[in-house]
Amino acid sequence: MSLLELKGVGYQAGETTILEDVDLTINAGEWVTIAGPSGSGKSTLVRIIASLLSRTSGELNFAGKSIDTYDPIAYRRRVSYSFQQPTLFGETVRDNLSFPYQIRQRSFDEQRAVAALDYVGLAASDLDKAVIDLSGGQRQRVALLRNVMIYPEVLILDEVTAGLDAENKAFVWSMIRHFNGDDGITIIAITHDQSEIDVATRLVTLTDGRITGGTR
Ligand SMILES: Nc1ncnc2c1ncn2[C@@H]1O[C@H](COP(=O)(O)OP(=O)(O)OP(=O)(O)O)[C@@H](O)[C@H]1O
Ligand SMILES: [Mg+2]
Numbered sequence: 001m002s003l004l005e006l007k008g009v010g011y012q013a014g015e016t017t018i019l020e021d022v023d024l025t026i027n028a029g030e031w032v033t034i035a036g037p038s039g040s041g042k043s044t045l046v047r048i049i050a051s052l053l054s055r056t057s058g059e060l061n062f063a064g065k066s067i068d069t070y071d072p073i074a075y076r077r078r079v080s081y082s083f084q085q086p087t088l089f090g091e092t093v094r095d096n097l098s099f100p101y102q103i104r105q106r107s108f109d110e111q112r113a114v115a116a117l118d119y120v121g122l123a124a125s126d127l128d129k130a131v132i133d134l135s136g137g138q139r140q141r142v143a144l145l146r147n148v149m150i151y152p153e154v155l156i157l158d159e160v161t162a163g164l165d166a167e168n169k170a171f172v173w174s175m176i177r178h179f180n181g182d183d184g185i186t187i188i189a190i191t192h193d194q195s196e197i198d199v200a201t202r203l204v205t206l207t208d209g210r211i212t213g214g215t216r
Contacts, residue, residue, distance in 0.1 A: 086143030
């Protein structure tokens with residue numbers, strides 16, 4: 001069964017049509033790459049999928065039911081959205097990685113945190129490192145990890161590698177491959193990076209708010 005199903009989805013802001021008649025089906029475990037020119041509606045589309053924005057027309061189903069039937073907070077835990085500028089809080093890496101557990105009144109899974117840090121080239125000893133002492137790229141990696149400490153079903157990545165150098169990009173890529181390949185998390189990743197587009201297993205291209213290429 002398809003995990004996400006969009007039928008004729010549109011988004012209108014006042015008189016302006018930002019998305020029009022978007023049909024897209026995504027199965028559980030897929031890795032979908034979304035590309036297209038700046039302003040073509042990529043972020044708007046994924047924000048709608050993430051329930052951060054409401055479509056103005058069409059249907060959107062998640063796990064066989066309309067998105068409108070889900071509690072938005074519960075839904076956003078299942079479908080997690082990461083954008084480019086990461087914000088870390090608290091004092092340490094541990095504060096950030098344990099936060100998703102705290103808000104669910106669950107105990108911190110330190111073993112999982114250490115395994116996840118290893119995916120992105122960080123060590124167990126980094127758990128107690130102050131976030132102000134991390135490099136920009138390390139901050140980005142920790143922010144991404146925070147979103148997957150409690151497995152989401154869908155991880156939406158909105159240009160998360162933009163502005164990162166090759167080494168940091170490679171870490172983020174390896175992390176995403178683990179989450180998709182080992183943990184079966186469905187990935188929807190927006191990118192402008194041609195090397196990421198070239199290796200996409202499933203590419204969807206948007207132009208002027210419409211899907212103009214790739215496989216629906
Ligand atoms: N609330 C809004 N009101 C009016 N216009 C909007 C609104 N939100 C987005 N837009 C416009 O909709 C278009 C699509 O924006 P969106 O952020 O989805 O593009 P994008 O494909 O993600 O671009 P980029 O690659 O630059 O991130 C842009 O022209 C943007 O200015
Ligand atoms: Mg965007």
